[in-house]
Amino acid sequence: MEEGTSKSPTHCGGTGPSFDYGDADPFQWDTREDCEVRQILDRIGDKWSLLVIALLDLRRLRFTELRREIDGISQRMLTVTLRQLERDGLVERTVYAVVPPRVEYELTPLGRTLHTTIRALVSWTEEHRSEVAAARQAYDARTPAPGSLSASA
């Protein structure tokens, strides 16, 4: 697991900006604590974690069930994703020592609280979907689109 064990440092170099925040108290997170916040945000932003969390919030699922649900996912990425979530204490893995191996995954209480929080973000997306779509359309419209209209060649 080349990317699961040793995570990329991403940014983490910030020692805090010299920006004039005033009291800087409610805003101290934006650059300084980048490292820790980033860990979770990376997980949220990655390709599959969110889907896995959402699915597991519904009920316990086996490896194959998860794979079939998400379907677009490769077994490799499902494994990697589950390992990361397990490592972060968001998912619990249960192995049954039976002849055909049976492994089940379920969200931990911690994982459930995260899912709740994530849903707020998803809700935002739902609510403002049309605004974002409109903004994109407007932006694309006023964008010259390199080499398409005025270009005679």
Add this chain to the structure above:
Amino acid sequence: MEEGTSKSPTHCGGTGPSFDYGDADPFQWDTREDCEVRQILDRIGDKWSLLVIALLDLRRLRFTELRREIDGISQRMLTVTLRQLERDGLVERTVYAVVPPRVEYELTPLGRTLHTTIRALVSWTEEHRSEVAAARQAYDARTPAPGSLSASA
């Protein structure tokens, strides 16, 4: 701008799982609307957007100011990030036609609402930081660490 203009499709292939959700009403987002949700999530999870949004939530900033604040960022990624945010209607760009070019960026009302939502996620991270850290430590402890202890060679 090779990755800014044409975003990667990521997943977007799901037409909805055959998973038994029951009513499936409160859960319809988890796989089906993947595409749209993913767009925002990718933005949240990427390397710099969050920092830019946080900074701009404080006040209007010029390109160079932003660059100096974040500092670890390259001018390229700052440009790319700002363009994406602008396209999504989260940031507004104002150009002043003066001799030394002056461009200012500020959060739109839409951008501010997103920032508010994001903060909830950041708060979660703050609150559960120790739990996550503990989980990771425990996980790493019970992980055999391939070829380190029992391996005599």
Add this chain to the structure above:
DNA sequence: CGGAATCCGCTTTGATACTG
């Protein structure tokens, strides 16, 4: 100053094959 274009490398992801 603000930004676009190019090149280049590292990280992440996917496909495939093999194993307990």
Add this chain to the structure above:
DNA sequence: CAGTATCAAAGCGGATTCCG
């Protein structure tokens, strides 16, 4: 069934250079 290991492809981020 549930992984692990390896390989190749693609993505994303960074450095540099040139332009308005």
